[in-house]
Amino acid sequence: MTGSATGEGPRVATVAMLVLIAACKQARESERAVVAARPSATDAGAEQAAADEEAEAEGARAREDEEADPSFEKVKVIIAVDRAVKAQVFWGVKRLGATPLSLERDRDSGPLDVIVRAEGYLPVHTRVFTDREDKVTARLFKDEEAPRLLGYKRPPAALPPP
Amino acid sequence: MRGPGVVAAIGMWGPWAALGLAAAGCDASDAPASVHPVDQPKPPAPTRSNAAAAVPDPDDLPPTAPDLPPDQRAIQVVGGIERTVDADLARERGLVLVDLSDEWSPAVLHDGTASDGAALPNRYRTVFVGLANDRTDGDGQPLGPGEKNYLELYGIPPSLSVLRERFITDVKRICDREVDVAKLAAVPHIETRGITTEKKEHAAHAARGARLRAAQAARGTETLEALAAAEPRFAKDVNTYVRFEAEQAAFAEVEKRLVCEGLLDAGVHRAGRYDGPMRKAVVAFQQKHAVLDHADLNRPTLDAMSKPLLANDFAALRRVITERAIHAGGILEDGTAPSAPASRGGGGRAPVTYLGVDGQPHAVPDLAGQATDATMARLGLRAPEDAVAFFRRHGKADFAGARGLRVAVRFAPLPEYYSAHMDLSAEIDRGDVWYDFPFDPDGERQPQPRERYPSFTLFVNWRGERVPLIRWRTTVGGWRTELAVDGDEYYRYKISDVGPRVWRHVVAAPVWIPPDSSPLGGMIKEKRINGAFVKVTNYDETGPGYLSAYGLVAAIHVKQGRGPTGPTFHDNGIRTHGSFDYMSLRGRFSHGCHRLYNNLALRLFTFVVQHRKTKTMGTVALGVKRSFWHTGEVYEMRLPAKGFYYELDPPLPVETLEGMVKGAQKAPITGYVRKPGVAYQASQPPPPSTDPEAKAGGTDGAP
Numbered sequence: 134m135t136g137s138a139t140g141e142g143p144r145v146a147t148v149a150m151l152v153l154i155a156a157c158k159q160a161r162e163s164e165r166a167v168v169a170a171r172p173s174a175t176d177a178g179a180e181q182a183a184a185d186e187e188a189e190a191e192g193a194r195a196r197e198d199e200e201a202d203p204s205f206e207k208v209k210v211i212i213a214v215d216r217a218v219k220a221q222v223f224w225g226v227k228r229l230g231a232t233p234l235s236l237e238r239d240r241d242s243g244p245l246d247v248i249v250r251a252e253g254y255l256p257v258h259t260r261v262f263t264d265r266e267d268k269v270t271a272r273l274f275k276d277e278e279a280p281r282l283l284g285y286k287r288p289p290a291a292l293p294p295p
Numbered sequence: 296m297r298g299p300g301v302v303a304a305i306g307m308w309g310p311w312a313a314l315g316l317a318a319a320g321c322d323a324s325d326a327p328a329s330v331h332p333v334d335q336p337k338p339p340a341p342t343r344s345n346a347a348a349a350v351p352d353p354d355d356l357p358p359t360a361p362d363l364p365p366d367q368r369a370i371q372v373v374g375g376i377e378r379t380v381d382a383d384l385a386r387e388r389g390l391v392l393v394d395l396s397d398e399w400s401p402a403v404l405h406d407g408t409a410s411d412g413a414a415l416p417n418r419y420r421t422v423f424v425g426l427a428n429d430r431t432d433g434d435g436q437p438l439g440p441g442e443k444n445y446l447e448l449y450g451i452p453p454s455l456s457v458l459r460e461r462f463i464t465d466v467k468r469i470c471d472r473e474v475d476v477a478k479l480a481a482v483p484h485i486e487t488r489g490i491t492t493e494k495k496e497h498a499a500h501a502a503r504g505a506r507l508r509a510a511q512a513a514r515g516t517e518t519l520e521a522l523a524a525a526e527p528r529f530a531k532d533v534n535t536y537v538r539f540e541a542e543q544a545a546f547a548e549v550e551k552r553l554v555c556e557g558l559l560d561a562g563v564h565r566a567g568r569y570d571g572p573m574r575k576a577v578v579a580f581q582q583k584h585a586v587l588d589h590a591d592l593n594r595p596t597l598d599a600m601s602k603p604l605l606a607n608d609f610a611a612l613r614r615v616i617t618e619r620a621i622h623a624g625g626i627l628e629d630g631t632a633p634s635a636p637a638s639r640g641g642g643g644r645a646p647v648t649y650l651g652v653d654g655q656p657h658a659v660p661d662l663a664g665q666a667t668d669a670t671m672a673r674l675g676l677r678a679p680e681d682a683v684a685f686f687r688r689h690g691k692a693d694f695a696g697a698r699g700l701r702v703a704v705r706f707a708p709l710p711e712y713y714s715a716h717m718d719l720s721a722e723i724d725r726g727d728v729w730y731d732f733p734f735d736p737d738g739e740r741q742p743q744p745r746e747r748y749p750s751f752t753l754f755v756n757w758r759g760e761r762v763p764l765i766r767w768r769t770t771v772g773g774w775r776t777e778l779a780v781d782g783d784e785y786y787r788y789k790i791s792d793v794g795p796r797v798w799r800h801v802v803a804a805p806v807w808i809p810p811d812s813s814p815l816g817g818m819i820k821e822k823r824i825n826g827a828f829v830k831v832t833n834y835d836e837t838g839p840g841y842l843s844a845y846g847l848v849a850a851i852h853v854k855q856g857r858g859p860t861g862p863t864f865h866d867n868g869i870r871t872h873g874s875f876d877y878m879s880l881r882g883r884f885s886h887g888c889h890r891l892y893n894n895l896a897l898r899l900f901t902f903v904v905q906h907r908k909t910k911t912m913g914t915v916a917l918g919v920k921r922s923f924w925h926t927g928e929v930y931e932m933r934l935p936a937k938g939f940y941y942e943l944d945p946p947l948p949v950e951t952l953e954g955m956v957k958g959a960q961k962a963p964i965t966g967y968v969r970k971p972g973v974a975y976q977a978s979q980p981p982p983p984s985t986d987p988e989a990k991a992g993g994t995d996g997a998p
Contacts, residue, residue, distance in 0.1 A: 224824060225825030225826065225827045225829055226825055226826065226827045227825045241418075241421040241422075241435055242435065242436070243431065243432075243434045243435035243436035243437075244434055244435070244436075246822065246824060246829070246831040246832070248829070255924075255927065255928055256928045256929065257922075257928070257929040257930075257931060258830065258831055258832055258929065258930045258931065259832075259930075259931040259933065260831075260832060260931070260933055262933075262935065263435075264416075264418040264421070264435075265418070265935075267935075269931075269933065271931065272922055272929075272931070273929075274922075274929055279924055279927075282922060282923060282924035282929065283922070283923040283924065284923040284924045284925060285924040286924075
């Protein structure tokens, strides 16, 4: 069995949903703050994020059309970051190397869920695919930028007294 | 797990399973995996084969020369003897080549070719094949040692190599001797409970037993039944006690069966308790054998546990052959088309018919059943021991590669209404519909019984008639809880669009795009990577994959209109799609979509794509990337593509019928309704979103 991926799916999903809903309600105020704090159209970060998403979209379109030889047994995947810093890329406990990191993988060997760690920035969990040539540019956030992220919750110590 | 509908499959294969071989007499030896003797006599020669050999069959092809290239070979069992035949000759004779290779997947998951000749890789196919072969997990990464994918109920039947391993392993097991099936038959079901409740129930049972024994001693009765007869005040306790004892006895047999079948490690399970390992083993058993009891120990599970291992394996083989045969034949009819009331008295039901060119009505055949029977017969598979012999003849290597084993079979002739572009249409009948809020003012749930459940029917319009080909259970929207913009949870009636729509796009391995309002916690899961458990972004529900909210394949319902430059198409977020939530097909509600068992969805949309004018668009780019925060770290969700698209030209009409509206409320309540017993801060519920994205788990604008 593949554990939760097979047998437990629906119930686990239900339980997870209930837990999430409870968590969501508990953190209603901070969720509201998150929504409010979502980058606005005039926010430089938002523009950057939008540009990233657009670039990602454009890249994906190009990839779908342009991959030279989709039958080639190896694919090249590239992991980079959006800041001028060196970041380390980890796959589980294994360190794969520093960014920009280029890897050759067997095609269709499954996606790599990696963690990108850079000094002074929050760790970023991202995924690169091996069913195509792929490049991911992980967007790094400093601690103080975290409130702009969707889902951000202030740590309890930072909450104002009741 | 879901043959022609999982439920139908179980019912259909029941008689076959009853042919179960008593494994006690089976030879425990295994054949070398690479041996594939051709024309080897089948030991021992069954009488029926001799009889069959006496009547020449025009579909029996001559044995081929041994140097025939592998990609031109097929097999047939003739007179009890397997031979290799010429696949090209088989095609010339109008036989169908049923693919038994481990590389099989439904055609809707195959690679395509663009109109300009460019290759269009269908990326999920590799994952599908890896899952079917117990090679990889849903991400396409290797399974751990001994791990199995029991995904038949999720639309991914096991490969022939996986079944081979089951047969070869199970023939050595003698569970039948170890399990007392009479104890399993003695109870209608076995109550299962959570650990805390179970502990209390066991304590209560012990106390009840002590009380009854004391009363028995005081009264001087020999049995508890005698005590109940003598003192009726004990009757209820006696019944409860006796039932509990019978269930415990049956539970012990369930444990034995699961241990014997290799699904439960007795070393980590506490005997007599429905603990985690036991629950996991029960679910594995149910998913392995396509039993729709998810974790409960009801009659279907107990029945399956009462059968010999090889009988269940044989039923699984038949289900797998059914899928292979249906896809090889490009057919769909599985005997589920609705019958009509008999026209001339006498009651009963008349089979659904179509008008032939001879002017006579002809029954819509069960092509799937016929194709399965023909394939099983051509492989000489009439009972489990035939399957054991087949898999001893054929090592794993025989099924490997895209040119693995094929069998040449004569299928029943296709009905006249078949063509390259069939005039198909689909209909969803919502069945009995209740719009009333399901709670009274005191918060008591109100019964809303349904006699008619939602159904999905595919028709072919033929000679002026609308002929149903299949009818399957599906889902429609209903009362669901929803998180509103004020952060509170309300009830909302999630209606399925009623009226005429079209399917313009069919999407294989579709991706569901979570709406912005989706809770983020569900987007994280733990996964073992390089020996360590790490948190990763959860792509299970987005897909592509069998756990995707849209299942393995979907069709997008769009409303067709007319604009100044041509037709317009509006997507309101409703799909007909496969579903991982197979238990929901038994009467639960969706958010408005029409769910099908994944294997049926694969059959349906493969058939649609094969029998309609279709343009293969290939993988359509999406390019969504979202960053979100969770416990001090950043998670990115990347959705580079939204699935492998087919465009139907012209679109296929699909209509959702109103159904029979029950109760006092005759129109859906459009706003949020407060949940009983919940204190809300806001004086009024906020208005619900009317964005299609909020429907049915999101929308995805057709390209």
